Amino acid sequence: MYFGKADVNTFERGSSREFLLSNGKGGYAFSTVIGANTRNEHGLLVVSGEKSCVPTVYVSKVEETLFARNKKYQLSTNQYKDTVYPDGYRYIQEYEEDPLPTTLFVIYNIMLKKTVFMPKGLPCTVIKYELLTSQDRLQLEIRPLCAHREIGLTCDNVSFEADIAKQVLSVSGNGCQSHIYATRGEWTYKPLMFENLMYTRSESSINGKNMENLWSPGVLSFEIGEGEAVYVAISSEPMQLDESKLINMEAETIKWVKNKTKRAPTQNVLIASELIKSASNCIKELEDGGATAISGYPSLREFSRDAFISIPGLAKAYGDPIIGFKVLRTWLARAKECGYVMPSEMDGMNKKPKIAAADCGLWFIYAFSKLMDQAGNISAMESWWDDLKRLVDKYIEGIPELDLVCDNDGLLDIKTRNPERHWMNGVVDSKPVVERRGKLVEINALWYFVLREMERYCDFMEDENAKKYGDLADRVAESFPSVFWKKEGYLKDWVDGNESDDSIRCNQILAVSLPISPLDPERGRSVVETCWRELYTTYGLRTLDPHDDKYKGRSEGRQDQKQKARFRGMAWPWLLGQFISAFVKFNPDKKNIVQYFIKPFRAHLRRGCIGGIAENFDGSMPYLPHGDVVSILSVGEILRVIYEDLADL
Template sequence: MMRATASSGTVFVVLGETMPGPQHLQSIAKSHRIEHRPTLDLGPAICADDEASRRHEWLLTNGRGGYACGSIAGVLDRRYHAVLAAAVEPPDTRSVIVAKLDERLRAFWTRGRTRLTDRDPEDDPAFEDLTLSSDVWREGGLTGFGHRHLIRCRANDGTVEHQWLCGRTRISRRLVMPHGHDATIAEYRVEATDRPIRLAVKIVGGNRLADLLAPGASWAASTLEHDETTLRLRLPETEHGGSEIDVAVRIAGGSIAPGGDWYRGYHLDTETRRGYDDLDDHLLLGEATAELAEGDVLRIELAAGGDAGFDFRDRDPFAEEATRHRGLVELARAALHVEPPPVHETLVAAADRFVVNRPTADGEGKSIIAGYPWFADWGRDTMISIPGICLATGRAEIAREILTTFAGFVDCGMIPNRFPGLGRPPEYNTADAALLFIEAVGRTWVASGDEDASTADAFLRSLLPAIDEILDAHRAGTRHGIRIDPADGLLDQGETGLQLTWMDARIDGTVVTPRAGKAVELSALLHSAWRWRARFAAAFGEDGTAFTTAADQVQDSFDRFWLPDHGYLADVVDGPHGLDGSLRPNQLFATGCVHPPVTGDRAASVLETCDRVLRIPTGLRTLDPADARYQPRYEGDQATRDAAYHMGTSWPWLLGPFVRTHLRVHRDPDALHHVLSGIVDESSRRVLGGIAEVHSGDDPHRAGGCLSQAWSVGELLAALRLLIDHRRGVASDAFA
């Protein structure tokens, strides 16, 4: 019998870790009196509600690209829901290995007996059989209703905890993913009971790519090892993208029996609403059982791939992850020099989820996953996220490693738009990522210099060849028509059928938001890149006159974007159809990057217009609602959603350049409280401690897209850091 005991404080060491190690984080945490608050805590009003418990979700990640996520109710509602989705090709190719845990509780309802085995519970009417799980089936709809016993769900210290109350029996389940491992640990604890109970947990899984469903699957797992507490299986290669992989289930406090049955006809309601196929089948991998009294614990360890041979039973992954989490929180606090608002801890925890290792030609580097549960690491998203995810949290060394990693992929003066996974080469279909790279290098150089000037300068020197390759290629011309126009210094781009800016949706090969020509944010970023290059030259005692001259030309040419009758900047000039005067938030790059080409009265006018027309509580709309093309809702099938993606849908990350512009114009951080309050509230609505990718442009501004998006979290963290710095009178170009 495994009893609940105080944490042993075991330290979890991941070989090859380049971030501050767990021992360092533990010492930081112990050297400060840290008040621990749950990241998010939901009660029975949401947990026990049939609809709300399915619409609220939780998310854990493992630093490899693997994840676990699910609905609060435990209903499989998305193809991505999984207790263990392993990074089979880290960090961007993921397979669902364990989809869910189905719990069933048998309790003896007459006091006096001390063991379940006094009589056979199957024949004893004094026993009640209760399910703690819920499912939705193709035929039969919602069943189980275990969530109606759910009284609490909370995220704290890198774990997610559920609590159920059945009569006088209260049982909890905590989940954690050990950092750096394709593994999930589930710990069930009997918090209170006045009778003996038997807990049975079905481990329901499969072997498919996270993007694919597997209706009709019929393969069988091979048993490699089985005893009372260990079950090791080999799952075969499957037609739904699963590669041959070993899976281990290890038990402490109970026993494990092999499965083999298929459960068919799971209906995934969110997939239906998103216009996708919506039926899935899963295999019973095994069933764990335990006889428990008050204070007893059943622990189930699930591991896949190379981690299937790793036994966690002699360590405490919950304490190890809590130590790591608390150290990260305190590291971020120390970087602020003041006590942060309560949401800060939530955002720091959310930020850490996106940092992953990425294989490189020289070994292993770092990157940022754009969003969970389905995105890979995208160049554009990574560069925009770095200031908040890394610099604002006191992890400049991670930022340096990420940028060094991407510098190794520079090709023809471009960095990858994304890494598509499955061994395929990077895609270079982006006109902004390379310029955002230079912006991120500059911010990281400044932040690193605040800590150690020699480290900052060594980092910058190592990346100057990549920066110069980018600028030279843009001047000479590179892929997809990307080139600096020598006549005005602005950046031109465009190729039929390609979407090269961040507004990149396509429907059946047709670009939804065509922006070929000289897009406003691209020339703004080019201007900032030239200014940065002049600063880099000055830092090393070199002549930067040519870079300053290039920047001046871009700044002078920005008059071409100004629309005096409207008081804002055009979205594109010199496009296939001339000037595009659509009111969009892209112009905030011209006022909100480190070296803005638009300042003064024009910047104030841009801010006022965007604030009045585009800003909503959770971000900025991508198009003026008065525009006939405006799409008020982000919902429906993929074509309908793509048509709205950048045609009215709001994006939280755009609050970053908005806040930076606001502070430049008004220099009043207190005036921004109302601007950020809506998105701060959002961090406790849809997913435990995350911020969604997008929201509908019109009320009620429902969240959509990825459960939690890196640049949504990153730009809010960077904005909070900037506001705090302004109040302290120490504004830095790392965040300005």
């Protein structure tokens, strides 16, 4: 992924492109390619704190100043309320990620290369400065800007102290410590407050502020000559570092990053390799050897549904389903804590599972089924079997915590208007953005798939419950079309007694995209054609037919209007993945068309967070991205399509 001068020669162009690194343990570095932080979620070193899952921004960024031939050149860039200063982006000639984020500054005949990386598993970010060309030895000054606060906040009231010992600068404040080490140079204690730095793109501001004051303890100064390199390491823990260790860290990090993409497919290799890098930033290894998934950046939430939908694609891309099974094991343990009701998310503040959505347990079985197919070893079922039955039997018995019952017709019925029970969970002024209740189309499509899979697994395990699941699946197969089918050729979104939502919505695509469908081929084809005609856009399926009176296709205006747009017209890439699978199922002779559904993301990967896919897009022109700049849902589903539906092209 390469960007030339024309891509970064203005603040607007450079600040619209972001890079993301992670250490695989929940720590990350996240900023724009020109080094200007535009979100309070940005930071050069961000690590999850001990007291909560909410990440803490330790060092926000560093200011860099180059001295050459009695002149001073400020290489960094900041945005303030009324100005951009300094404007170091003017000296950037190129930015690329091959395999690490690298920026080349060019000032006349001086070429200075800056590389940023995070070693695997360490709460540490390393910056390498390498002088490629210069007739003279130069002086470089590095000034760190410290935050020591949780994302979503600002550090205006934090009191700092600094200590310099054995070439290590240690900064204390707000119960945190930052440690900054360099392979060369001297520290000068010269405290300075950088006031009113502006964040124009913050997504999760808790205190409502978009400006921040950052404290700097002093300056690191060192000389550097042509062909020389200097490392600066920033850590949230004391570390014994020297130049040889940092050189080895760099080599090991490059190897680690390259290994992530070594199994990338030959088809769409560029887009797949970039997506795998982004996906890997969303996988978090746990101390017990397990793993979990972060739903996206900058939201940094743990949603089980997002994990279960995306894991099949991520595991396929990694070439090994083990990482997927690790994530499932983590969530299964959480479900056991909740009496085998699958939690929908982890509360970031108290690290407790939250029960809210009715479909998470069903998506768990979907992910498990996909991973078992990838593994090709159904004999591994035994260690999971009792837990799978208890998860599914909960749905048959009814789940009071979710206001859910299994009706006499075999369909799942949600006896509440609470939007938390389904994925269209937006709320404005205490009212659901989309009112849904009763029998929901996508939940019952999933339910039918789950029952058929359980019937299959029972046969393999020689379990006497095969008939129970099979008979119930037969009832669902009979009830589903009679309840949801519209003679106009599509499916109702929900049905509650004599009431229903007959608008054309995206949720119906799951009734045909899942490997097992409750619809006959004729009706299935009609659903695909309707979704293609009415809901398809460049980057996803719209959440509502644009001809509907409630349609709101663009995220614009007041915050409440933006929230409404998410589920009343905006397009979601993860639904495009489901649409593509359905399209291929009913149009096997048109597989070559699928590549045209994927190609637009090649351009998108160069905008927003480089190599990632946003959470959602406007459903109407100009189809701007919104939400998380890297969404595990979006990335995982597009990867799944590349591997499953483009595999033989």
